[in-house]
Amino acid sequence: MKIRPVILCGGAGTRLWPQSKNNLAKQFIDFGGWNLLEKTLERVKGPTFDHPIISTNAKYLKLVKTYLKKLKVKNYKIVLEPSKRNTAPAILASALIKEIPNEQPLMFFAADHLIEKTNIFNKAININKTNLTDQNIFIFGIKPTSPSSEYGYFITKKVKGNINKVTKFIEKPTEDKAKKIIKQKGCWNSGMFFLRKDSIINNFKKYEPTIYKNCVNAVSKAILKDNTYYLNKKSFEKATAKSFDYAILEKTKQINAIKLDIPWSDLGSWKEILKMYDKNKNKYYKKKNVYYRPWGRYVNLFEGKGFLIKELFIKPKGLLSLQKHHHRSEHWLVTQGAPKITLNKDNFLKKPNDHIFIPLGAVHRIQNLNKKPVKIIEAQVGAILKESDIIRYQDIYGRVKT
Numbered sequence: 001m002k003i004r005p006v007i008l009c010g011g012a013g014t015r016l017w018p019q020s021k022n023n024l025a026k027q028f029i030d031f032g033g034w035n036l037l038e039k040t041l042e043r044v045k046g047p048t049f050d051h052p053i054i055s056t057n058a059k060y061l062k063l064v065k066t067y068l069k070k071l072k073v074k075n076y077k078i079v080l081e082p083s084k085r086n087t088a089p090a091i092l093a094s095a096l097i098k099e100i101p102n103e104q105p106l107m108f109f110a111a112d113h114l115i116e117k118t119n120i121f122n123k124a125i126n127i128n129k130t131n132l133t134d135q136n137i138f139i140f141g142i143k144p145t146s147p148s149s150e151y152g153y154f155i156t157k158k159v160k161g162n163i164n165k166v167t168k169f170i171e172k173p174t175e176d177k178a179k180k181i182i183k184q185k186g187c188w189n190s191g192m193f194f195l196r197k198d199s200i201i202n203n204f205k206k207y208e209p210t211i212y213k214n215c216v217n218a219v220s221k222a223i224l225k226d227n228t229y230y231l232n233k234k235s236f237e238k239a240t241a242k243s244f245d246y247a248i249l250e251k252t253k254q255i256n257a258i259k260l261d262i263p264w265s266d267l268g269s270w271k272e273i274l275k276m277y278d279k280n281k282n283k284y285y286k287k288k289n290v291y292y293r294p295w296g297r298y299v300n301l302f303e304g305k306g307f308l309i310k311e312l313f314i315k316p317k318g319l320l321s322l323q324k325h326h327h328r329s330e331h332w333l334v335t336q337g338a339p340k341i342t343l344n345k346d347n348f349l350k351k352p353n354d355h356i357f358i359p360l361g362a363v364h365r366i367q368n369l370n371k372k373p374v375k376i377i378e379a380q381v382g383a384i385l386k387e388s389d390i391i392r393y394q395d396i397y398g399r400v401k402t
Contacts, residue, residue, distance in 0.1 A: 141187025
């Protein structure tokens with residue numbers, strides 16, 4: 001039996017746009033001719049997978065159908081949430097539709113994750129498909145590339161063969177604690193789930209019977225139209241709003257882990273997005289977008305809706321003007337060198353992989369005190385992303401307007 005992919009596509013992406021309700025959710029952002037939902041739909045097109053199910057809401061329905069049509073995805077089903085009730089009701093309602101046999105394996109993907117080396121990922125789920133039962137759950141651990149405090153972690157112990165039992169979850173630790181977790185061979189918790197339909201039903205019946213009852217009613221009373229299940233609003237809203245982690249994972253003892261060493265990111269912060277652009281900057285580089293300044297140069301890599309990605313090259317002893325912006329904030333990721341950063345009244349020395357956030361209206365500058373160049377990947381985020389939005393206070397190159 002093929003694995004049925006279920007794509008959770010209802011998130012709002014508020015971590016990227018905390019001050020705006022008008023920006024696109026992360027899964028729909030154009031990062032340069034592609035978005036994360038497209039990547040996810042392409043990932044589940046192969047022979048490993050059955051026809052996809054997408055869980056979303058009315059706000060995103062038109063966009064979801066646009067990309068399904070663009071990628072020529074056929075025989076899909078959409079499960080439409082009438083209100084936000086978090087991931088537990090969304091996962092259960094998606095699993096309960098009649099098209100899914102009781103023993104079919106279900107692979108739950110977030111629509112906004114970036115996964116590379118999908119052949120390794122698919123091989124891992126195919127190998128573990130036979131280990132699924134009507135009770136257990138497999139989650140996916142990613143080998144950490146750094147002691148990040150932006151992800152949750154978990155610890156495992158080997159029980160038999162290639163089965164790793166999850167013994168402990170750690171929610172977004174400090175960087176120092178993350179280093180200790182990595183020494184214990186802890187993994188990033190990717191937030192993806194692999195289990196059979198009957199396991200979902202049995203776990204919800206046991207641990208969350210109220211959510212189960214209301215989701216059963218929401219699905220049984222749903223209207224199916226144009227490949228879309230319109231869940232019954234009255235029943236669905238009675239389902240307790242809980243994450244799948246709190247509803248099920250923290251209660252059941254039958255959680256196993258599939259541990260992977262593959263490039264993965266949820267692109268949930270501007271730091272992760274800047275890392276992605278740095279890794280792929282040659283794909284975005286165009287000579288016509290290089291601009292020279294007295295302190296060095298910059299290149300515009302990509303301009304999206306509400307953001308602009310640049311790479312700054314600050315030559316030895318280069319000093320940018322002391323400045324601020326009225327219409328944008330900025331995120332910087334140091335990729336080379338050790339710049340001195342001024343932010344309002346404070347000064348910092350930074351190193352590669354350090355992230356700096358420049359709030360809208362903050363006075364700031366970059367200085368390279370060293371003999372080697374500094375490189376910084378920058379995201380400008382705001383309503384106006386032009387060089388005209390620079391108010392200079394000091395400038396050694398004589399560019400302060402009086």
